[in-house]
Amino acid sequence: MTLVRFLNAAGRPEVDVPLGTSILEAAQRAHAPEGSACGGVCACSTCHVYVRAGLGLLTELEDDENDILDKAFGVEATSRLGCQARVTSDGLIEVELSRESVDTYYNEHPAERRALEASRGAR
Ligand code: FES
Numbered sequence: 471m472t473l474v475r476f477l478n479a480a481g482r483p484e485v486d487v488p489l490g491t492s493i494l495e496a497a498q499r500a501h502a503p504e505g506s507a508c509g510g511v512c513a514c515s516t517c518h519v520y521v522r523a524g525l526g527l528l529t530e531l532e533d534d535e536n537d538i539l540d541k542a543f544g545v546e547a548t549s550r551l552g553c554q555a556r557v558t559s560d561g562l563i564e565v566e567l568s569r570e571s572v573d574t575y576y577n578e579h580p581a582e583r584r585a586l587e588a589s590r591g592a593r
Pocket of ligand 1: 506507511513514516538551552554
């Protein structure tokens with residue numbers, strides 16, 4: 471099993487996943503707010519993440535993914551599309567969700583956005 475941790479999601483959620491799991495699937499299991507406007511078919515870039523640890527535990531970056539990443543904001547050397555990057559080895563993977571991805575998630579889940587804003591206002 472591989473532990474996938476979401477560094478900038480509330481509570482730094484983490485989840486153990488079997489080989490073959492995508493980062494997007496891990497985010498959904500961990501309840502981390504990763505956007506997926508195209509439904510995970512490598513067509514939108516809203517699942518853009520930065521892999522801060524364990525990049526070598528993921529599938530290689532393919533041409534299709536690279537083409538879509540070109541449309542994302544703030545791309546770095548460790549950028550991946552969460553729907554395309556799949557776990558290939560056991561270990562620890564640490565992921566930071568891109569701002570674009572988090573914004574997309576909350577736009578797709580307005581009730582969760584309102585709850586988040588209410589919790590921030592309560593502090
Ligand atoms: S969800 Fe659209 S490219 Fe990954």
